[in-house]
Amino acid sequence: MQKTMKGVVLPGNSTVEIKEYPMPVPGHGEMLIKMKSSTICGSDIRAIYHEHVGKGPEGYQGFIAGHEPCGQIVSCGPGNRRFKEGDRVIIYHISGCGVCNDCRRGYMISCTSDKFRRAYGWQRDGGMAEYILAEEKDLVALPDELSYTDGAQVACGFGTVYEGLEKIGISGNDRVLVTGLGPVGLATMMLAKAMGASMIIGVDGVKERRDLAVKLGLADLVLDAGPDNAADVKKATGGMGCERSIDCSGNDKARLVCIQATRKWGKICFVGEGGTVAFLPSPDIIHDQKTIYGSWVTSIWKMEELVERIVRWKIHPEDLVTHRFPLEKAGEAYALMASGRCGKVAVVFDEELK
Ligand SMILES: [Zn+2]
Ligand SMILES: [Zn+2]
Secondary structure, three states: OOOEEEEEEOOOOOOOEEEEEEOOOOOOOEEEEEEEEEEOOHHHHHHHHOOOOOOHHHOOOOOOOOOOEEEEEEEEOOOOOOOOOOOEEEEOOEEOOOOOHHHHOOOHHHOOOOOOOEEEOOOEOOOOEOEEEEEHHHEEEOOOOOOHHHHHHHHHHHHHHHHHHHHHOOOOOOEEEEEOOOHHHHHHHHHHHHOOOOEEEEEEOOHHHHHHHHHOOOOOEEEEOOOOHHHHHHHHOOOOOEEEEEEOOOOHHHHHHHHHOEEEEEEEEEOOOOOOOOOOHHHHHHOOOOEEEEOOOOOHHHHHHHHHHHHHHOOOHHHHEEEEEOHHHHHHHHHHHHHOOOOEEEEEOHHHOO
16 A cells, blocks of 8 residues: 555645645554545635634644545454445544543534544544545445445535434425525535425525526525515515525524524524624514524434435435545635635545546
């Protein structure tokens, strides 16, 4: 096997550096995984690529980037219990201590250990490299029906969306409003449709994103972001509003649209990060008996459940990928993702490089 490998780091000035690393060797309970697909997340752009936002244990610490990795195990350290060489796997992107209350619930995202909570692509090496070293406990099996690029999307984006949608519950009774049609918003539409939503309305200020939602057949109606959004959603829903709304933008105005365009007794979920929101509690939520949920990433057992359902629903998260790049062109991949004029962007290897 080769002695070194290439990996991508993000200096925090909107550039990408490709560096040479020694080949990692798996220790106890660890697996060496040949990368097959590594997708770029909005948070990579927001919190690492342009500048390193957030310091301390949750900040980017100069490791190989990429927290949406999917690949194939090439060697196992001693002590492996379930996974073996040749297995296709998704990596849940935060490695937790395994023994705090949050880890025991499967929410390693919320692990309370300062020493052992390390996210791939932030505080330990991630997926923008030829190989990644991962802990066996962080792996989810990728079914044969799904491609590696399907799996990479589950590692963060689709998992996050699934958790939010499960919190508010989606069925054929629901018309669903999605604000922010970047990859997370498109994933929300794809899953809401699979769960049976009877109408899906999307809002975004970028034309390419609205067009993509329509082209993929995910939206019944798309609206350009503007002051009339709440009124237009009500008009499209017989004056009532949507039963469920999900904000994937993190934008204050879009969050308010979600709240105001939701029907009486409806549920709203905030998934998009950052920013703020101002609303009038009495008319906007209290009098109409509405509930607002917050949702952050997901648990590893829910990620496993999602993978099973994606197969049953016969959907392919990779359909949201509009651009694929080889590792050598990671610079172009990040720049395109930062422009927002695209769907999901993936860095891919071997058979995924089509
Ligand atoms: Zn992410
Ligand atoms: Zn923990």
